[in-house]
Each structure stands twice: as structure tokens, then as C-alpha cells.
Amino acid sequence: SLLSHLKRQKWANELSAGLMKEYDDWSLFCVEVEATEAGLKHVDEIVDAIYQYLHLVQQDQIAPWVFDETQSIALMNFRFRSKETPINYATSLATRMQLYPVQHIVAGSSLLYTYNPVQVESILSQLTPRRMRLTVVAKDFEGKATDVEPWYGTLYAESALPPSLIQRWESPARTEALFCPHPNAFIPHNFDLVTTPTPGKVPVLLRDDAAARLWVKTDTTFLKPKLNICLALHSPLIYQSPTSVVLTDLLVRAIKDQLTEYTYDAELAGMRYSLSFTATALELYGGGYSDKLPVLVQLIVANMVHFNMTDDETFHRLKDKTKRSYDNFERDDPYKHALYFSSCLLEDTKWMVAEKAAAIAHVTRADLMEHAAALFRELFVEAYYHGNVDAATATTLLDDALATIGARPVFPSQRVKTRAVQLASPVEYVYAIPELNVESVNSGLYTCFQLGRESMHLRATNEVFAQLLREPCFNQLRTLEQLGYIVFSSSHRAHGIEYFRMIVQSDVASPAYKNIQAVVDALLDKPKAASEECSRFWSEISAETYLFTRRQDLAAVVRTLTIRDILTFFDQFILGPNRAKCSVHLLGHQHVVPALKSELGDVDAVLGPLASIALDLKENATPAIVHIKDIRRFKLGMPLFPERPSGPVQLAK
Template structure:
């Protein structure tokens, strides 16, 4: 192992307590990567214009989807019994082995953590991090420093709405009604401030034998399956989650990283269990068989390539750079990739698109190194480093342990972030390599499958492809490219800030946001930050409108409007993005959500830019662009319909929500809309029909927040508004007692993937019920994974989730499986069998175990916010739900003490048990994959264009279905909903 990190709030030993050996310096001792590094990556990406944006780091293949903070009962440790507290560890220097102290990493002036790098006798280099100063500072802050908000976990599927699969991100709704239990902490963002450790081994997938690809990834899985000292499978998972943490691992090309976080007092015992992975793993044959099955299962501104292609309506997106994954950047080579998302017209003119790409390359080669651009990039990287928000502990140790594979100790923190001295020669060498002769071209299109022109098949994944020489005619074009006057290097960036003063407050800052303004147009909430002491601010805006609730047509027009808006604003907002300002604009079932953050000096300038584009949207709408974006939108709906996870979500929400428009319905509507429809039916009615909710928080004064609210209000006032707009409210339908099944065949007949969710509706929520359900989910999370995924191998993706659907609470278990292995009815039965077993586990829970779990849940809710964003997001959740319980976490912490064994048993029985239970309300939504997909292809977009938008539900079939009366199968959602009563509007306050 070349890099290990221990991250703990405890202080590291004092300098004089660590014995030093001869020589305090150490060379890196690891293979160096090609000297493209940070400088080369940033400047190479000039060809797309993403010159100052750090490429996105791609996560390598992992052991599994990262699950959030949870705990498990009924096992753990090597004896499956109670886990004793860790032994007391002496910090006396006499018990420490001899170590060599190496150079201390360079850190930001605002970084309060202390670092020490040592090398053990065995050769392992260790980075120790002490963050005791944050606890001292935190104690001086107001009580809100102990608050944090997250969405309940669905593995790493955390959006405000629902249990989307991670591959469902293509068409997400930010449905605030499905925000899960607010105030809870049980997702990847739940354990924000714990002790953590990460170990990176300098061996990865490049070491796989040619005849056994994936062997290293398989080994990464296997070390978690028990050791000689702790032989119980998943004992490490159990221990970590029982003590408020989580763990994971991933395999890259040249390294493999294992990491975990846990409550600080359990770090020592956790490290011992962690070390056994690498000392004496069991590698049992039975476990190997089961895990083998599991494993199978740029410059966008003016003058850029994208700007030029968009004018011709040939492209809607361009992404370039080096993603820093092991595949694109390793000790053997580095690559520069450019991905262009083409329109249909662009696909027809792909040779001309390539000419424009190479024209840009030729242009920047002629221009040579431009020091101004380098200095802008260097300045922004330095500012981002100096004023960076604190990363999560587990993210921090993971990234740093990987950096230890590459950089010398002094550069552990800065090596992949900061740029060194200006070296035009290196830039020129990189630019000179960007020539057509060194280029490979990959073209991906579904039309190839329809035309049957891909005759080769990849061995492991069965992907169809073909390989051809680049046409000579193309090469001749590239050899004689004329200068393109539409292309030029980025202009000076006027969004780069130069004022980083921290603003003082003339009065005491309240503990929570206060309402600065409320009128017929909306409301403004504000809180000035004096805790994180960074020159950053956040501005969130919700334009609430009843329009998207009125029909699937208007909901589709909203999606279309936002896609067109983002295309129109892209060039102008690009400099802001490069200056580390971030913005997002997304559709909600109740309107539009705009989020912005960055250095406070020019945040209002970004807001003004976005509002200006909203006002001039119609003037900048061109028919050809409209047609292409509409086509892209139809493809997005089409791709969503092909995914079992999205269909599962759409069916469930269509049944339990008063209003929910599915991707099927929106596809059926959007195919017929015109640009005139968009402007008259939606855009002209948006501002007159909307109510504004707004939150400004950070290094901003109240007067500045009011100025920003006035900017939004002025935009709205330009539209004729007759009367005050009502706030749109969504309500939930109460399921009838008993079990109900909604089953549908997956649209993609070539896909074996099935998805089943068993949703158990409870009742109107309260703060106490929120806490009890979160406690139950915490207890259930590990065993549901262990039983249904690990033991029964039903699917790779198994999880349980709490739900808060407009104030109505519930619980669900989701299993994604394969139709050629298990039927959806079998999965349903196994979920029910698990719940019976889980009921026994809950009944047998001992008092000391209950107390320990209460303590864990309390500790998780008491962790301090690491970033301003965490506090802002928590406050925003209260505002958009109109509940305003800003001290929700404090109240929940007090209520945890009132959880009794009896209350947990009663809650589990009422939610999940059908025995003599009139309140039992279960909805099983089952999306069945194709059991025999061979020789089939996914349905084309054209084949779905005649779809009415109605999801066709199936009647029962098979022996197992006979256990349920036929009338319990929902075959018509609309008719079924007519039999259900509406819950009243419910706020959990």
C-alpha cells in the first residue's frame, strides 16, 4: 500500500512524541504520470473552450452502490453478538513504532486541520489529519452548528423526489413531495463529520490476467466477505453501520481504494477489522460463487466549438478534457477526449462537425500559449483552493489516499488542484499533439442498430460495433482546413472576483433564516453567515406555478422550456461557470427551481443574467433550434420509458399522488407542440401565474438580499398580473386496506432487468413518527441488503427507504432483478418473507441494543455542518415544504429519547404486517423484464410515437399470483384512483 489516511477529530501526537529517524525527506517513490498533469489537462481543454474548468472525475467501478448511513441488528462482530466498546489506546510515545516523519503538505490559509506524513518501518506512508480545531470553533457557535439535513437514502439515489435509480438521472423530477424524512441523516451525505480512513493499493485492473478481466474488481468484493479474525460475512459492514458510518471501495486501472467512516470513538476497533481485509481474508468458495454472480450482474462561450455548432443546429452539448480516471490518465499515457452531443442534422453532417473541431485545434496551435488564459486559470484554481468549502471526511480521505499514489508529501493537497509556474513550452508540446493523425473517432447512434451495420460483438458485454479506417476524403479535408472566423479563444472573464472581504453584521444574527419580505408576489428568507467565514453565498428561487399540474401537455412544455432556456443561456453563463459560480435550473411538479452559489461579489450579476434571458426568451427562440430540442426532449422521454426504475416510479406515484404525469404521457403530448404553443400556452403565462419563494444565505447583507429579491420581482412585474396567485398544493391518495399489485411489462423487450418496489403506506406524519420510521429504516437497511442481495442473490441493487409524500409517511423495499433469473412475483414473496424475519428481529431486540441504536441515531443528528451548503439545503427544504421547522433536528434529537421497544414493534407491525391489521396498506409495483431477450432490439422512438401515454397494466398470471384475488390487481390507474380518498393537506410540524 502506497497511501493510507487516518482522519479523526482527535489530536495527533505532539511533535516531540513521534520518534524521528535519520533523514526527513522522501522522494515520491511511485510511478510518475506523463507530464500533462494539471497544467496540461486545463490548457488542452481549450479546444472545447472548457479552459478553466477542472474535468469531472469519473468514479471507477465499485464494490457496490454506496449506501448511506444505516445500522444492522441480529449479528456483527465475530460472534454475532453485542459489540463491545473499543479498548483504550495509550498515546504515549513509547508504544508507538519507530516512524520517519516526512514533509508536511501545503494547505490553504483557511484550512484549520493539522497534517502529518509519516512512513512506517514496513514502508507504508501514512497521512494523519487532525481536525480538533473545528470542534473547538464549533463549540463557540450557536446551536445551529449541530444541524444538518439530508434525504433518506436509496443507496446513492438522493433526489428530493423518489427512489430513482442512479441510471434514471436522465429525467429527474425535483418532487419536493417525495423528500423522504426531513432532518434525517442516513445517506451518503449523512455522516458528514466522523473519523475516517482510506487505503489505496497501487494495483488495479491493468493487472488483470488477459484471460480473467475483472479479477481485481472481484478481489475487491471478496475481502469484505470475512477474515480469519472476523469470519462472519459482512461483519465489517455491520460494525461500521451499527456505529453510524458507512464503507465502500472501488477499483481503477492502477489502484484500488478502500475507505470507511465511523464515530470517532470506534475508530481503533474499526481499523483492526479493516486491516484484516489485507492480512487474512477468508476467500470462501461459497462466497466467491455468490459474489461472482453479483459482479456480473469545454469552452462553451462565444467563439467556441459548441457556439459554432449550435448556430448551425448541429449540436446541443460538448464535453472535453481528461476525466482523471485511470483509463484516461495513468502512468503509461494520457488522452484528451472531446464528446459532441449531436442533433439529427449534426449527425448527417458529421464530417463537417469534425472539420470545425480540427479548425479550432489549428487555431489554438497558431495562437500558441496565451499567458492571459493561463493566469486566469491559475487564479481561479488558487481562489477555489484557498476558499474551498470543507469536503466530507470520507470524500477527503478517499481523494487524498489516491493523491498519495502520485505526488510527494508536500503536494498531497495541492498536486491535483493548483497550477505551477507558467511554462509555455509544456503547453506548446501538448498543443502540438492535438492533430488529426493522433485521433481515434468513436461514433455512437441507435440508427446503427436499425441499419444492422455493426457486425462485431464485444466478448463480455455483447456490445455490437464495427471498426473502419478514416475515409481518405476526410483526411484530405483536414489537411487543408481554412481559417474559421467564427472561432476564437475565450475573451477576458469578467466574472472573476477580486473582493473577498467578509461582511460584518450590524445586529445579532438570528439562529435561523428570517423572513425579510412577504407580499402578493412572494416571500424572501435570509440569513447572513458568520460561521463558515468564506466569501461565498447561496441564492435559491422557487417559481411556484399551477401550470405543470394542470395537464401533461403543460408539464412537457415546462421541460421543453427549460431545455431551450439552458441552450440560450449557455454561452453567456459559461464565464461564470469558469469563475466557480454554479447554477442549476430544474423542473418541479410545482414549477421551476433555480439555484446559484459562488463568490458573493458577483452572484447578483449571475442572477441578472439569468433573469434577462427569461425576459428575452421569445426573442431568442428560433424555429430550427426548437425543432431539434423538441426532438432531443422526445428522445429523453423515450430513454426514460425504457428504464424499469423510472417506469416503477411513475406507476407508483401515479397511483398515490393526486397528480403525477408520467414520461409516457409527456411523450404523447410533446410530439405535437409547436414553438407558438410553447410561447402562448406556457411562457406567456409563467410569470403571471407564479409565486416566488426565495432564500439568500451566506456572506451577504440583508439589503443585498432585498436587492436580489427586487430583481426577481421586477421581472415578474413586467407581466400583467390581475390578482394574487394561489400556492399550488399537492395531496396524497389513501390506499385501500390490504395488498394491491400494479404490474407492467418493461417497454424494452431486449432488457432482462425487472424492478419491484413494495410500498407500505402508513398515515399522516408527525415529528415523532418521522423519528420512529427513521429508526426502523436504520435497523432494516443492513439486513435487507444482506438477506435479499447477498444471501438470496435477488439482485445487485436492493434497498429500503422511508417516504414522506406530502406529509403522508411510508416505507418501501426495492429490488432490481433479472427476469431470466427470478419472476417479479417471486421477488415480491421474498420481500414479504424478509419482513416476517425482520419482525422477529425487532421483537428480539434487547434493551441495551435499543439504547445503543438510539445513541447512534442521536450522534448522527448532532454532527456539525461541514459546509454552508448543508445548512442552506436544510433551510431550503423547510421553506419549499412551507413547514418552517428550522430546528427540526433539535426536536428530533429530543424525541429519539422517547422511542420505546413497544413503539418500534407496533409501528413495524402496523406498516408491514397484514395479520389482523385493518391499517395495512401495501402497493407492489412490478416492472417485468424480458425473460428471453435474445434477438430482440429496444423499441424505436417512432414505434412509441403513437402511444396514448397510458401505462398498460397487466392482469395476474402464474401459480403464485393465485394467492391474491384478481380484484387486487390494478389494471386501470384512473378508475382505481376514483375509489380512493384524498388525505388532507398535511404539514409535519
């Protein structure tokens, strides 16, 4: 492909192409390339490659089988697409009524009807250098761009393309490195639905041993020939140190980079995948048609386990991209920085972006290869198959994946979970620093109240309290006091601990649930697609809680709540003796960080006294204020909540 060719030259990381603007009388076809630093020095050569590929397509023409294949995929996706919400469907129909004749209003935007090579040739003939506008965006042009656009004050420079370049691109040389697409091997053909003699409403456990745990739910609701596969590969090596996190990050990026050539065809055929990592596991998700999705997932697993990177140039390209993502963290919105620092304060092990930015400077390709080999040497796999699949097929698919992985089991004692820092009460902890983006005039504020270990009653009360407070919070802080263009409040939970939180600086809509019945309705709202149902169950599996009826159980508890329960919750956790509050302030450059002093003394100078001091404060409802200056030293002196216990599991009979 064109992207693969540019990657081999070390000029690009990503490429996308398609219609960007489409109107009755004109359209814009855009090719966007995410260039590397080396690619910025070869812009003309990148454009060379684009026109070489266009010229190749024009010369070879688009074969009828390409249209037939695209038509088949379009029909398949239209036939088996998930239901839309009524408002979205009505809106899209109204839009299509302006564009299509009556007989094509429903499917006109989805289906292809007749192959017309004359129209195809007409479109291709207009993709010429003389119709092109070339835009290059990079920090390298600072000082060179002197014109100012009138709306946002953006600096730019504009010039005509040299005639010699236009002539060069009009007659590009043919290269053997580029060729037209091949038939797509991922197009499914079998759309039969599986049946199960004992359909269930929740996943069932088919396997639970030292190597793996397997959950399966055969879909009997949506009746689509689709499948969702979720694999969590647990390893203690993922999050051992800042260096191991950086290497895991690089590994995930490198695997996805190598898979691009294969997964593009799969995406065209209605498949999708994601590969990410948490502090405890690599998580692979695949979704799509059950006929071909197992082929894609097996291909990805094989590429993960047999990962190999043979050249330093590719490593340095990905390393540079990863480093830039760490460096660009400072340019995020202040409220995102506030959220980030709150997790650094409240999680026992959280490697900071600054640590990762320092660690990446020293890693090598050899380090990456060694890390990959070690990571896949010992694993525990938690798997969930949801959709058009039966128990026997799911068991076989997991066996195939485990055989490909070939890892030894991880000892249960090695599978540690993240633990939450336990705040004292009634104490208010404050962490205030200048906003990381020195050019930002905005400030961000995150405030959370730690409520304790999650229970059904506590969570239900917190949900109702959060829903009742959401509109007044937004109205008071955003509309009346105008303290920020982003205002948001919600319930929150992490690592088995319940929180109520407020964020200021967010332009978020204000949905208002005004009574308990509205909360119940939201909890009992049925999933609109199999993927949504899968996501709900996978959140329980990945957290190892396995309470698949949580929403129904929670709704039952919510129904029993009274106004007295909500007032007691408020008096106890928000204003009362159990108030454990943590605030993070990111102050824009127009605000000065005040010289703050803790009422409990310098918390960074004394390690470990806060838990005992809190016992004395229990008698006093007035919260003490602790100003945190160093996150690491703060956490060294704080107790931790116990690990979140795993939920009960029982093998299917």
C-alpha cells in the same frame, strides 16, 4: 465558442473536452459531442470544426492573460474550498504523494505555478488527425456493425480514415465563426465577509406579501465569501395538463440552451446554477462567490422572463431531444419504473410519460412562446439567500429580481399543492405489468406501507424502524435468498404522508444503524459546507413547512423511543389493522404477468366504494387484495389526504 457554432448549424446539443485517461507515459484528450440527427449526417463537418478551433488556438497561441486568469481562479478555489471528509482527504493525499514532490503534495493538483509556452505548444502539436481515433455511436449503424467485441458482445465496425480526410483536417480552413476566449467577467475580486449584529442559527423571514416571501440566513459558521440563492417561481400553469408540462420542460431546456454561452464563464469562475421545475414552481438555484453570483442570477432571471426563440430549427432540435428523453424512459432500470408507477398511483395529479410523449408531437414554437409569456405573467416568488449576505443586500437583490420579472401576484387560491391518495386498510394494492423494456430480463418490485399523515412521533418511529430493518432486509433478500442484485429499504415521505418502503433490484450498499443513538447521531450530524446547510433549510422552505429545527426536534423524540414503540409500530402498520400496502411489479420478459383477481372485486369497474369497504375491514386484520389494472380509474375511486398544511411563519422584527 465551438459548441455555439455547432448549435447554429443544428448539429449538436452538448460538447465536452478534456483529459479522459492520464497515466505516466500516455494520456487521452477527448472531445465528445452529443450530435443531433442532422449532426449524424455531418460527422466530417463536425470534425472540421474541431480542428478549425484547434488550429486557431495553435496559430494565435494561448495569451499569457489566459494563464494568469486560470491561475487566479485556481488559487481562489483552493483558498476558499470547503472542507473534505477526513477519509477522502487522506485518500487524496496518499494519491498525490505518488505524483508530486513533498512541497507540492497539498496543493500540487490545484494550483498553477509558472507559465511555460513551450509545454503548451508541445501538447497542442500532438492533437493531430494522425493521432486521432474517431468513434461514432448511433442506432443508425444497426445492421452495418458486424464485428463483436469479446466482453459485452457489443456490435461494432472498424475502418481506416480516408487519407483525403486526414489531409483536410491537417490543414483546416479558418472561419470567422470561431474565435479565442475573451476575458472572464465573472471572476470575483471582493472576498470581504459580511457581519451581522444578531447572528442566528436558522433563516429569518424579512418579507411576506402577495408577491413574494423572502428568507435570509447570514453565514457565521463556515466564513467563506460564498452565497447560495434559491428562487421558487410559483405558477398554476406549470402542471395544468400533459401539454403544459411538456411546454414547461421545453422552456427550461431552451433557457438553459440559450444560457450556455454565458454560464460557461461563470462555471469557470466558481459559480454554478440549476434550473428545474416541480408540479408547482420553476426552481432556480445559484451558488458561488458572493461578489459575482448576483450578476449571474440576475442574468438568468432576465433571460427567463424575456425568453425568445426566433427560429424553428432550434425549436425542433430541442423538441427532438426532449422527445428522445421520453422515449428512452422505457430503457431505464425496472426498479426505477416501479418507483415511477408508485408515484403515479399515490399522487392525485401525475401526468404520465406516455401522455407527455403523445403531447409533444403536437406542440409548436408558437405554443412555447405563448406558454412562456403566460407563465411569467402571474407568479409568486419564494426566495432564500444563504451565506455571505446581510438582510439589506438580500432585500435589494430580491427587489431587483422582482422588478425584472414584473409579474402580477398569483392569488393564494391558485397555489394548489399535490395531494396523496389515501389507501384503505387493511388492504394490499397490487399493480403488476410487463417491464417496459421488452429486452430486459430483470424485474423490479416496489412495496410501500402508507403510515398516515406525518407527525414528529410517527416519523421518528419510522426512522428507527427503517434503520433497524435495513441490514436484515438486505442480508435476507440479497445475501441469503439472492432475490435481486438491488435491495433497498428506507423511510420515505411525500406530500406530508409517511411511508416505509422496500425496493428490489438495486445494488445499493447496506449501511447499518443498529441502535437509537446511531439515528440520533445521523440527525444531529452537522453540515460539512454552507451549501449542505442551505440545502437542508431550502427543503423546508420549498415544501412550505418552515420547521428549521426539524432534525433537532426529531432527535429529541427518537431519544424517547423504546422497543415497545417499535413493536407497536410494526404490529399496527406492517402486520396489523392499519396496514395499507401498495406494491408495484415490473416483470421481465422471462416472467408472465398472472391473471389476477381482486378479493374486493374489480376495482376499476366500481368507482368510489373502497373507502366505505375499508370501514368493514377494520375489524379484520387479514388484508384484502386489490389488483389495479388502470391507474386513472383507480385514483378516481380513491379518497385523498388533505393538502399538507404550510408551517407557521413570522416576520423578523
